[in-house]
Amino acid sequence: MTVWILRHGEAQNRARSDAGRELTVNGREEVLNSAAQLLGQPLRFIIASPYVRAQQTAELVRQALGFSDSVITVPWLTPDSDPRKVLVNLDMYAGDNVLLVSHQPLVGALIGLAVHGSTQQAQPMQTASLAELEGDFPLAGAMELVSVHHVQ
Numbered sequence: 001m002t003v004w005i006l007r008h009g010e011a012q013n014r015a016r017s018d019a020g021r022e023l024t025v026n027g028r029e030e031v032l033n034s035a036a037q038l039l040g041q042p043l044r045f046i047i048a049s050p051y052v053r054a055q056q057t058a059e060l061v062r063q064a065l066g067f068s069d070s071v072i073t074v075p076w077l078t079p080d081s082d083p084r085k086v087l088v089n090l091d092m093y094a095g096d097n098v099l100l101v102s103h104q105p106l107v108g109a110l111i112g113l114a115v116h117g118s119t120q121q122a123q124p125m126q127t128a129s130l131a132e133l134e135g136d137f138p139l140a141g142a143m144e145l146v147s148v149h150h151v152q
Helices: 025-038 053-064 083-093 107-115
Strands: 003-009 045-048 098-102 130-134 142-149
Touching: 003 025, 003 107, 025 053, 025 130, 025 142, 045 053, 053 098, 083 098, 083 107, 098 107, 107 130
Parallel strands: 003 098, 045 098
Antiparallel strands: 003 130, 130 142
16 A cells, blocks of 8 residues: 655644644645645545645645545544554555645654654654655554655
């Protein structure tokens, strides 16, 4: 299975709540730059955090790719979610190619856990950074980090 992990694009500094922060104009451009890296990939699901900026990021990617299915919104991709629970939840998508749209510190810790078996070796992820992981199953230490694309 291939798992792409995308951190949302640049978001507003302030909003009524952290969950309500929206993408900036620059953030939208960042997301479209990263979406271009996914063109032609055999993506089966787009799964996103319920936070506004992640939803906007996922929808921009969905439109840019001409992806016909809806974005799947899940509560286990918020910034403070447990990366171990993400791997457990990903197990129901084993064998499929998925895009996860989420936040720091979760995305960095999740990559560290999937690749190194530890959240202590978190992967640095800027806004709209896209990581590609491959493995037979989404297990701690069982995936390989194929590439990381950082928006310039």
